[in-house]
Amino acid sequence: MNYLFTYGTLQDPQVQQYIFGRILAGKVDFLSGFKRLENAVYERYPLVVQTNDLKTKVEGMAYEVSESDLKKADIYETSAYTRMKVLLESGITSWVYIENSN
Numbered sequence: 001m002n003y004l005f006t007y008g009t010l011q012d013p014q015v016q017q018y019i020f021g022r023i024l025a026g027k028v029d030f031l032s033g034f035k036r037l038e039n040a041v042y043e044r045y046p047l048v049v050q051t052n053d054l055k056t057k058v059e060g061m062a063y064e065v066s067e068s069d070l071k072k073a074d075i076y077e078t079s080a081y082t083r084m085k086v087l088l089e090s091g092i093t094s095w096v097y098i099e100n101s102n
Contacts (some may be wrong), residue, residue, distance in 0.1 A: 002064070002066065002094075003062050004063050004069070004073060004094060004096070005060050005061070005096040006097075007060035010073065020069055028062075029089060029090050030089040034086075040099070042080065048098060049099065062090065073097075080100055082097070083098075
């Protein structure tokens with residue numbers, strides 16, 4: 001099982017139903033060393049950026065997802081984002097979407 005840390009639209013139950021065909025099971029968690037920027041992608045969607053300062057953190061949700069779910073999320077997030085592995089405050093290793101700098 002994989003985890004996906006979300007901080008934006010992927011927390012919306014309607015979005016989850018549309019993308020995954022179900023509401024995801026998850027829990028609140030925190031991503032240290034990052035900060036959230038509002039309206040950073042297409043002047044509409046949030047983005048997290050690495051600060052390397054462990055005092056900064058982003059609150060979000062960590063969801064249990066399958067490989068198939070991750071592929072669906074990749075399509076939803078478009079090429080504006082790329083997926084990165086991170087360690088959450090809970091100790092869970094999770095995927096998170098960050099800016100695609102390519």
